[in-house]
Amino acid sequence: MRSFTYTRANDVANAVDEVSAEKESKFIAGGTNLLDLMKIQVERPSHLVDITRLALDTIEETAEGGLRLGALVTNADTAYHEQVEKRYPLLSHAILAGATAQLRNMATDGGNLMQRTRCYYFYDTDTPCNKREPGSGCSAINGYNRDLAILGTSEHCIATHPSDMAVALAALEANVRVTGKAGERVIPFSEFHRLPGDTPHIDTNLKPDEIITAIDLPAKGFADHYTYLKLRDRASYAFALVSVAAALDLDGDTVKEARVALGGVAHKPWRIPEAEALLKGKPATRENFQKVAEAYVQGAKGYGHNDFKIELAKRAIVRALLQAKEMEAKL
Structure with missing residues (x-):
């Protein structure tokens, strides 16, 4: 793991300023994916911005009758939240289908959306991977690809997104609230993640200076069927x-x-x-x-x-x- 600098953000505005100060900066909260990738040199941030102390760790009712999941609420707290279990059991079940209890206790809702593919070749720094090194090639297409994509692929990448939570959020038509230098905006969940195209190294439509602050669930949760x-x-x-x-x-x-x-x-x-x-x-x-x-x-x-x-x-x-x-x- 290469050396990096570290700061702890005090509020959302401070977090945005800190991550904007250096090009290779990354936010860190639970760290359940990022730290693993740093250890094997797949992710090499020069600066980490700790956002664990931000006031983004609550689940609240919205004016539209839905629920707002703070980006720093853990996966476990979300899955077992009384209103999530009652009104959005699809989401609760999806979260509990992922990872392990220990990881769900650490992983955050915002971080879950930002986790990266588990493609073997992405993790193997000795092999070409367009997601890791744009333009180097995709080893998976002609390699061992049993776990990989069959839809929305390109000649540059056939990786899959690993999240269970995100699949339920897509079905529920959630919205992702983000804040950056230009202010706050809302991204429909269907537009948050990207297909690989010719830029497979870019996973989402989040701007470099933006932080996820919340995920909004609509009023309709399909709790009966x-x-x-x-x-x-x-x-x-x-x-x-x-x-x-x-x-x-x-x-x-x-x-x-x-x-x-x-x-x-x-x-x-x-x-x-x-x-x-x-x-x-x-x-x-x-x-x-x-x-x-x-x-x-x-x-x-x-x-x-x-x-x-x-x-x-x-x-x-x-x-x-x-x-x-x-x-x-x-x-």
């Missing part, structure tokens, strides 16, 4: 091969609204609102769910070891929607 399905190689401490956040608003057996987001298949949580709309006004049947699944994998491409993910994603979507439909009977 939902599921978070995570398919992985072992029952805990494993990233998703395919995950599905599914939510339904039903009138009897008729779908009023559907939400589906996929994890483990792309550079960002994957949603296709046009595919979800295929269910509107239709019976909640396996056959109709299958149509949505087919639409979700249109254009999917395997790279050898991960070809199986295309069929797995389709089956997972159908299974998740069926589980969401049946949820009320289990309550």
Whole structure:
């Protein structure tokens, strides 16, 4: 690990000033991903800005009837918060499907959105990786790519985003509140993370001087019919091969609204609102769910070891929607 300087921010404005002072500055809170990357020289910040003392650690009601999750609330405190469990159980279940209890106790909600891919080649500094060193090449395309993306890829990168929490937030249509030199702005969750394109080293649309201050959940939480399905190689401490956040608003057996987001298949949580709309006004049947699944994998491409993910994603979507439909009977 190379040497770096360190300061502790007193407030949001101070944090923005500090991170703007040096080009290679990074914010640090829980550090559950950043510190690992620093140890192996993947991340090499010259300056760390400690934001753990900022007043961003509460969960509050919003004027619109939703919840505001402070960026420094831990994943564990979010998952077990009474209102999150009651009104947004999809989010609670997704968070608890990720990492371990120890990591969830340290990891923050803002940091969860900023974690980087777990692609083997990104972590291996002896191999080319466009995400780590732009222009060096993508070793994964012709390498071992079983865990990697099948949707939204480019010739420069087939990495996946590792977060479970982010998949649920995508399905819920959350908003991310950020503050920078230019002031505060709100980023719709669908626009927060980026596809790789020809700039795979840029994960989000966050500006270099901006800090995440909160995540806003809308009033509608789909608490009656939902599921978070995570398919992985072992029952805990494993990233998703395919995950599905599914939510339904039903009138009897008729779908009023559907939400589906996929994890483990792309550079960002994957949603296709046009595919979800295929269910509107239709019976909640396996056959109709299958149509949505087919639409979700249109254009999917395997790279050898991960070809199986295309069929797995389709089956997972159908299974998740069926589980969401049946949820009320289990309550």
